[in-house]
Amino acid sequence: MFDPLDLYSPDEQVQLEKITEATTIFTKLHQDDPVVVITAVNDNRIDGIKAQEEDEDEEEEDSIIDILDLPPATYATPQASLCVLLLLKPDKQVNFNTSNDDYDDSTNSKSVEIICKEKEISSELLSSLLTWYTDLWPNSRLNTELKICTRIPRLRSYGQKELLLNYYTSLLKKYDNCNEDYINDQIVKELSLRISENCGRSAQPSMTRDFNLQNLVHVIQLYEPSLTADNLGWKTWGSSLILSQELVNDLETNKNNKKSKSIRRVLELGAGTGLVGIAWACKWRQLYGNESIEMFVTDLPDIVTNLRKNVQNNDLDDFVVADVLDWTNPEDFIKKYSDEKFDTILIADPIYSPNHPEWVVNMICKFLAINGRCHLEIPLRAKYALEREKLSNLLEQHGLVVYNERSSEGMDDWGVVKYLYKEIGWDTTLTD
Ligand SMILES: C[S@@+](CC[C@H](N)C(=O)[O-])C[C@H]1O[C@@H](n2cnc3c(N)ncnc32)[C@H](O)[C@@H]1O
Structure with missing residues (x-):
């Protein structure tokens, strides 16, 4: 069966392998020509400085995650999925501020503790999601509590409502018929809320x-x-x-x-x-x-x-x-x-x-x-x-x-x- 995650692999390792492979080929080809090697070394230093500058830009870009970064319903633990659902809860509205639909920039400046308090996420739930991103499905963009808590809520604002809806329905398929236990009930409850929050004010929950x-x-x-x-x-x-x-x-x-x-x-x-x-x-x-x-x-x-x-x-x-x-x-x-x-x-x-x-x-x-x-x-x-x-x-x-x-x-x-x-x-x- 086709799984969209087949198209997706943690990027860091692939890049590292490519760089090592390229360096080995270059050295082998030019080992008899010192001028080329020295120029290449200098170029590399200049490239290194450029790369450092680019790294900073990339860091900015690196903070952008997409739906495929979320733990897929099939493989994720219920705790990790529940934590994601709670992180996707809308922020409280102030003066009709549309943070309900759009990511509120203030989340960036909040601490992990404050975000978890506002979204009612326990430390156990957060660590199960962190384990997913560090041990089970390594992802450098989400490998700390702070990155998880600030980046996942932003998915609400990337014009990815339809994709989020697909994500919610994939979870619903998995949890709708499951045994009635506490975590299952919580997931189904949060899922219904997240889905209805997307349906306009007249269909939204309290x-x-x-x-x-x-x-x-x-x-x-x-x-x-x-x-x-x-x-x-x-x-x-x-x-x-x-x-x-x-x-x-x-x-x-x-x-x-x-x-x-x-x-x-x-x-x-x-x-x-x-x-x-x-x-x-x-x-x-x-x-x-x-x-x-x-x-x-x-x-x-x-x-x-x-x-x-x-x-x-x-x-x-x-x-x-x-x-x-x-x-x-x-x-x-x-x-x-x-x-x-x-x-x-x-x-x-x-x-x-x-x-x-x-x-x-x-x-x-x-x-x-x-x-x-x-x-x-x-x-x-x-x-x-x-x-x-x-x-x-x-x-x-x-x-x-x-x-x-x-x-x-x-x-x-x-x-x-x-x-x-x-x-x-x-x-x-x-x-x-
Ligand atoms: C559009 S809402 C406005 C509510 C509030 N003033 C606001 O601006 O958020 C209209 C309000 O008028 C109230 N209303 C309508 N008919 C009424 C009536 N016959 N007697 C008293 N209140 C009435 C409704 O219950 C509702 O709360």
Whole structure:
């Protein structure tokens, strides 16, 4: 049977054999001609210097490995294969950074200990992979723990997704029908994760993402369950990152402004995983502590359990309440917490069906205090142009004014997206 590994042999030994063979032939041919031999020796010295320089370049090139450097499913020990699968785990995402698909350069500067901790690799697993590369299938590009830990994760970024998928399926063929033991189960579990991570955000498994905002000390960590049953609030959307950064910057700029300090009640609508509300609360706490402020982050019942968990994980549960506020039935929320108005309302990406503009404007009308401000960020999705127009018309019809509007570009899981920010308040000239 054809095995692609037949085409591949550890390169160092072959080269050494070729060089020795060439030197022997040269010496035999020119042993009666000292000039040629001396020139050859000098050339060799020059070549030696050149070779040293080239070695340095090659070292760079040498760090590039490919799929054929991975231990083949047929021969590798289960421990070595499991270690490879764990090394191919995606790095944690920061601010929609695409390290999920592309190799994150920071891995290069991390120590073996840190990489193993992040990827949950035990020292036993790592040594079984090292034994593979030093004793069983010698490979100079992967013969130290550091080379293994920094080079194998890079395979995710070499545009070799299809080849990696072939590698995963070859392992799956081997381990799918095996006896049920711990290591076998682990391999199958990691394999399913690696395969699904390649299937786009909507088919990906659950994940935790970090958000690292300017002017904010706290790094926000958000858990996102895998997206099922159209629960869009289980993913963090690009609008919320843009809005969070703008709000944090505003709080920073206005920190000595009395008006900013007078905010007492804050409400987030359709909070999803909670980035906007959590960022706002973290910045507020950083500037003023958490006294005399009431804050609610709200969404539909299916979303609130995870939202609450994210509030807790970011140590905000002593002053941020996560609860249900359904735009089609706000009465339950009002019964539980009163109908007192809010100084600040935060909303990111709430318009993606024909009913949403009306529901969202109703919520702003119901909950925004007379001198309050609503901060709204929406993506400029081509498909929802009519809904955006409807939103603008409804705001105007209800006596709401857009005091500030600006567009920007930002990231989401699918790449760059254009966004529109609106600062909305009541038209106070009408009430005077
Ligand atoms: C596209 S997601 C945006 C989530 C979050 N704001 C973000 O930007 O990451 C829209 C959110 O609106 C919520 N939503 C939709 N209809 C709602 C309703 N009737 N009442 C309350 N929330 C709703 C969804 O559950 C979801 O969390």
